[in-house]
Amino acid sequence: MTASPAPAQTPKAKSHIEDSLILRPFRLIGRTVLGGFREIGRIASFSGRVLIAAVTPVIYLREVLRQCLKIGYYSLPVVGLTAVFIGAALALNIYTGGSRFNAEQFVPAIVVLGITRELGPVLAGLMLAGRVSAGIAAEIGAMRVTEQIDALLTLSAKPERYLYAPRVIAGILTMPLLVLVANIIGVLGGWLVAVGALEFNGSLYIRNTLSFVTANDIWSGLIKAAVFGGIISLMGCYQGDRSKGGAGGVGRAATLAVVGAAVLILASNYILTSIFVRVGL
């Protein structure tokens, strides 16, 4: 038995193979980048429509109040618990680190600064990204796949106005209030550890905290909170609105909403902090 000779590749076919092998990674990168820009464009367009609906009549106050209750009030336990443990851990860490160069007395100042400017809004934001953004995406996703959003349209109600704007308004309004509560509870967590385990004087701790914290520290945290509240609601609405394909699609929307909201919170936190540092807030 003799082996048949391998068929010779024509120059054209060879060049095609080389082209596809060389170009494949570039095609992949190009497709990914274009897809990313397309997604950013979609999110921007969706956000624009919803924000316009949120600041122009008609605003459905009953829906806004209902969402304030769902997004704000029902999130209090999770935000409160997060804040108390963060405040407590922060106090311990600062005490341990500070004791290396006899700076234990700065625990109240650093705890309040860390919580009001950074940890309060960011951690409350991340917790709400999990609780609220996923909840909104799942609810709206389920409405999408069960034709409830189509039903809204046939009843001449725009989803942007009836469904999304109330959630975004509620997110922007309630998140700063939640962060204010988180700030107080976080400081209280630090105080509990400082007084209970680190032998600080309770009233002196509070006096040091109050004398150190400024209105700017609190305002900067609250402004961040309002922005994060908007991001959380918008991402939930956006992913819910785009979901398709039954239960799997709704689950995917919830996951994407949480991931998207968390990434956007962390990115916008850096941008906002840079702006605040620049303008002296």
Add this chain to the structure above:
Amino acid sequence: MIDFSAKPILELKNVHKTFGPKQVLRGVDLAVAPGQSLVIIGGSGTGKSVTIKSALGLMTPEQGEIRFDGELVSNRKTLDTLRRRTGMLFQGGALFDSLAVWENVAFALIYRDGVGRGEARKRAIENLAKVRLPASAADLRTAELSGGMQKRVALARAIIATPDLIFFDEPTTGLDPITADAVNNLIVEQVKALGAAAVTITHDMASVRKIADEVAMLHEGRIIWRGPVSALDNSGNAHIDQFVHGRAEGPIQPAI
């Protein structure tokens, strides 16, 4: 008596709709006269739901035109007119589960027409009575209702604004034969009471015979037969014959 020579309340001309590589509608032509009840039949995936969703502006066809009461539905204003004068009963009911039954029924009155909640609730209860639901059902959540009750609530929601045209998307799907017959009776009764036209899509031949004045068959994205319901059994069309008798053998390939 239906005047078939009158200007159609709904007209679709050469409507095409594609999803990715799949061409679902390949030139649908359809006209519905005022007061007429047209039932569209056809196998699964032939584009029946896409046809009525296109007619309602829930999907945008790539080609063709849709006219409502003679007006080309081409912009937000004409679409708004169409939606104000039409009602729709979705296959699964599509009731808003965050709202009570009466709020579902009165949704268009409250959020579109600005009717006060007290008056809207009163009218919702009146409409619930029209579909044989007691006033005690008004405050229930939609999750507390059976499938048949959900369809009745959806029907009450579709008729509350006295539409000129009502779409029914598989109104008896998922119901037992007795409940399905009761829903069919309600549809016939309410459509007649309003003097409205109706476009129904269904696989259920008992529904077809009860609801339809005329029947159109959609196959491979086109209307391949249209005629009075009385002509269903002697249409002379092999597709209709196979569909009406529910046979796997014939020109229509089963969708499996």
